[in-house]
Amino acid sequence: MASFPSIRPFRLRGTRLLVVFLAATLALSLWMGYEALDAARSHRRTAEGVMRDYAGIAAWEFSRATRENLGSVLKDVFDDVPRRARWRRVPSPGVMVDGMRDAARSFDCACQGLRHRTTYFRIALPDGDGVLESEHGPPVRLEDLARSIRNRASAADRTRGAFLVDAGVLGADAALVGYQFWTDSLDVPEMAFGFVADLDAVRELVAGWYEQARLLPAAVVGSSPNDSLVRVIVRAPEGGVFFESRVAYPPDFTARDTVEAEGQVLVVEAAIRPDAAVRLVIGGLPRSRLPLLATMILLTLGVGVAALNQVRREYQLARLRDDFVSGVSHEFRTPLTQIRVFAELLEDGKLRTDEDWRRSVGVINREARRLSHLVENTLVFSSLRRAPPGPDTSEETSLAGALDEVLEAFAPLARSGGVTLSADLDGEPTVTCPRTALHQVLTNLMSNAIKYGPDGQTVVLGARSQGATVRVWVQDQGPGIPPPDRQRIWEPYRRLDRDVEGDERGSGIGLAVVAELCSRHGGRAWVEDGEGVGSRFVVELPAAATGRES
Numbered sequence: 001m002a003s004f005p006s007i008r009p010f011r012l013r014g015t016r017l018l019v020v021f022l023a024a025t026l027a028l029s030l031w032m033g034y035e036a037l038d039a040a041r042s043h044r045r046t047a048e049g050v051m052r053d054y055a056g057i058a059a060w061e062f063s064r065a066t067r068e069n070l071g072s073v074l075k076d077v078f079d080d081v082p083r084r085a086r087w088r089r090v091p092s093p094g095v096m097v098d099g100m101r102d103a104a105r106s107f108d109c110a111c112q113g114l115r116h117r118t119t120y121f122r123i124a125l126p127d128g129d130g131v132l133e134s135e136h137g138p139p140v141r142l143e144d145l146a147r148s149i150r151n152r153a154s155a156a157d158r159t160r161g162a163f164l165v166d167a168g169v170l171g172a173d174a175a176l177v178g179y180q181f182w183t184d185s186l187d188v189p190e191m192a193f194g195f196v197a198d199l200d201a202v203r204e205l206v207a208g209w210y211e212q213a214r215l216l217p218a219a220v221v222g223s224s225p226n227d228s229l230v231r232v233i234v235r236a237p238e239g240g241v242f243f244e245s246r247v248a249y250p251p252d253f254t255a256r257d258t259v260e261a262e263g264q265v266l267v268v269e270a271a272i273r274p275d276a277a278v279r280l281v282i283g284g285l286p287r288s289r290l291p292l293l294a295t296m297i298l299l300t301l302g303v304g305v306a307a308l309n310q311v312r313r314e315y316q317l318a319r320l321r322d323d324f325v326s327g328v329s330h331e332f333r334t335p336l337t338q339i340r341v342f343a344e345l346l347e348d349g350k351l352r353t354d355e356d357w358r359r360s361v362g363v364i365n366r367e368a369r370r371l372s373h374l375v376e377n378t379l380v381f382s383s384l385r386r387a388p389p390g391p392d393t394s395e396e397t398s399l400a401g402a403l404d405e406v407l408e409a410f411a412p413l414a415r416s417g418g419v420t421l422s423a424d425l426d427g428e429p430t431v432t433c434p435r436t437a438l439h440q441v442l443t444n445l446m447s448n449a450i451k452y453g454p455d456g457q458t459v460v461l462g463a464r465s466q467g468a469t470v471r472v473w474v475q476d477q478g479p480g481i482p483p484p485d486r487q488r489i490w491e492p493y494r495r496l497d498r499d500v501e502g503d504e505r506g507s508g509i510g511l512a513v514v515a516e517l518c519s520r521h522g523g524r525a526w527v528e529d530g531e532g533v534g535s536r537f538v539v540e541l542p543a544a545a546t547g548r549e550s
Helices: 007-078 093-106 112-116 142-152 199-212 274-280 290-348 354-386 399-416 435-452 497-501 510-520
Strands: 118-124 130-133 160-164 174-184 188-198 230-235 241-244 254-261 264-272 396-398 420-425 430-432 458-466 469-475 524-529 535-542
Touching (some): 007 199, 007 274, 130 142, 142 174, 142 188, 290 354, 396 399, 430 535, 435 469
Antiparallel strands (some): 254 264, 458 469
16 A cells, blocks of 8 residues: 555645645734734824813813903902092002902802902001901911012002912912002002902802803813813912812823913813713724734634644544555455465365365355455444434344354454453343344454454453343453553544554454444443453443343
8 A cells, every 4th residue: 555655745735834824814813903903002092182182172271261260350359449449548458349249240150258258458568567357368467468469569560460379378278369559659658459368269269260161162062061071170380279170080181281370370280081082082982902803813823723733633534544544455455365365276276185175265264254344344334434323222132142153253263373262151141232233343352352362362252241231341361451542442543553563454443333333322332451461341231121130
């Protein structure tokens, strides 16, 4: 069978091509996955940039509103002071109460803190003397207030000013100081008058601006309130918080802007609500595709590994089938050669004596039986592989007759090798198994025992009932089966390494036929150590109801 080895390099080349193809497929999947992941990340970066732009718009809009509204407050408080103070040469602090009411009214704000928690003052700048009027406003020291106004007042603008101070500069709660200069060139010294508002009053005022301002484009958010989309924090340069909106959002998309009001600088921080992206960005924030891509790559890798494993198994099966064909061909050739040789001797009349005639006919008969067994075994194996398992048969077979038939059939083969056949039958057990299937099982076990055992050995074929089952065994005196191989020898095409490398050739299907036939008829088969030496192949089949022991 010299042609079979030439098939393997071709299959090996096909396997290599498949490996290259699978590797290229995996590489392409990885590249496509990377491109998709990079595109998703680019899309997400763009969407996040849009969200930060919206945060920048909100911060800028609130900064502008704060700057304009602070100027409006000072205008409403101070612009009408000369009219209110017309009956006096110098205004008293109380004349600004009406201005505070006007300022609150202009913003449609109750502003209770601005009206009732404010300290009003009048200070003569040269000497720092002055007057404070307040029932609930923040505590203020005249000398500290005069010093602060002098330090902040500009020589070029002596009309009106305002500044924001952090806690601790003019008092624990002071937040906003507004002032206006008053002077008379005749006999009244230069002075400043104004108010000091506490922190809660400023927060109330800024909260009103926050609610009234439109921080995001109406075309995008409609009439949604600012609290549902934007969080705003206003900080002083020193770090103190003047205002913070009620609803807090994670600072994922944040922007900052500054408010320059009357020489003071405030920092405005605006944070956009992350889940508002579905309204602010077309398509929203794209989800991370990494888990999906990782799953797809793992699936591709798994399919590739499974394909390679399948190719490896196919290659192994192809090699086993090649060995099977080679072994079967060799087994067929051996009896055919013997039959042909002795048939030619008979035909040519070269056998002179009756003893030679009988010997030749015996060889032909023995080898014909052997050949018939090989053909029958191959056909049974082929039919078992093709046909699905069918329903169990209820045919009952006596083991006594079956064992006698098998021993008689192998007697010529045993005599040629000096093998002694022995039966060990306890009673007359009967099994639920077709006679043909039982005969095929016993024939395969006996054939293996004689083929792989030494010349001159004793082979025992026995059977014994054990309750609902019957055990049948074949005991030989061969080299035995190593424990690691006692399971795989029942697989198709499997042969021990020592047998493959030895002189005995085989198909590797005999024990597979035994295992399959036993399984189909409710039994099982295994191998164990023999008594003393060799192996014992055991078959267990269901006992017939009429032959069971009580």
